[in-house]
Amino acid sequence: MFVVAVANTKGGVGKSTVATHLAAHFARCGHATALADLDRQKSSLAWLGRRPSDLPRIKGLDLSKSDAKIPKGVERLVVDAGAAMRGVAVQDLVKRSDVVVIPTLASAFDEDGIARFLKHLDKIKAIRKHKRAVAFVANRVRLRSRAVEHLEFFLAAQEFPVVAQLRDTQLYVSAAADGTSLFEMRGGRAASYVAEWAPLIRFLTDSAEAGR
Template sequence: MRKIMVANPKGGCGKSTVAVHLATWFARSDEVVYLGDLDRQQSSRRWLDGRPNSATTIRHWQTADEAFAPPPGDCNVAILDTPAGLHGKPLKALLREVDRVVVPVSPSRFDMLASQEFFAELAETKAVRKERVGIAIIGMRVDGRTQASKQLVEFLQQFDLPLLTCIRHAQRYVIAIDTGLTLFDSHAAPGADGEQWQPLLDWLVSRR
């Protein structure tokens, strides 16, 4: 079973957007996918409630009182959306349970500064140091060819964390999510936007 957590204590950086995209991408490959939502806002949960019956199946995974609960036995892929502000003991407890952590970061100076402590915390966590848990950083709402993405790469160098890919700002993300869908549900090829996700998807299915 793959257990993937999407996290960054900075609010609004794209955690739920990434979580639901990953869930739909795995569901498209006939995996039994469970989506858990530790956030009180329940954005991913609500998205799942609004998902059309005709779309690929993603199951809800009930997590107990904002804490981790093991995914059901038939689960192949568990995706966990997490709240803003996650740090300290709850973060450490989650890092003991998952295999991969995806961290969306927005290229603004404020967002990078807000994520700084989180990256330092990740780096000193035993599971990360021992490479039991893999960390992937993705730029969210950023064009990989811009100065902003270069600044993001430079910022991440101090933590020895590579920037895996950049997902551009596009209204299609907002529209799809409003309808319980994502880019990966579309019958039309996701095109250049799909290509931006590919390094992350390849990393998630790779052996480490």
């Protein structure tokens, strides 16, 4: 089983958006996929509840129960980590994950949040020893804006790569409301936004293959 944790202690940065999209991607590739939600708001599980039955199936898992078990046969597990996750919980999740994806917005507040989150990560041996792949996703970017330039500058100084930049579009809000993803939208309207996911998907595919 290949496990992707989508984490950032800050709320509203796109964790649920990224987690639901990655789960939709894996399911579309034909992998037996599960989506776990550690956030108190349970947005990802609610999204799953709205998911049309004719789309590739994703199994919802509630890992907040202490006796929670991951069903046999799951090939891809995406974990939407709660915004309030701190210390020990982060460590435990990271230990159980193959890749940690950190969505972030382009703002000074988010940079403070990232600095704090990276401090947590740095306490984890597997991260310090580079045994876990970690990647940033810059979300809701307005291309060529000063905020993005600043974020790029800030993230370049961190030790983990920015693997994707996702632009701001209402299509994500529609996808969230409909239990779907941009990958599953008909017509060409989402195509240029879908293309922005390619480097992140490649990063995950490479990590999954390297771990086999």
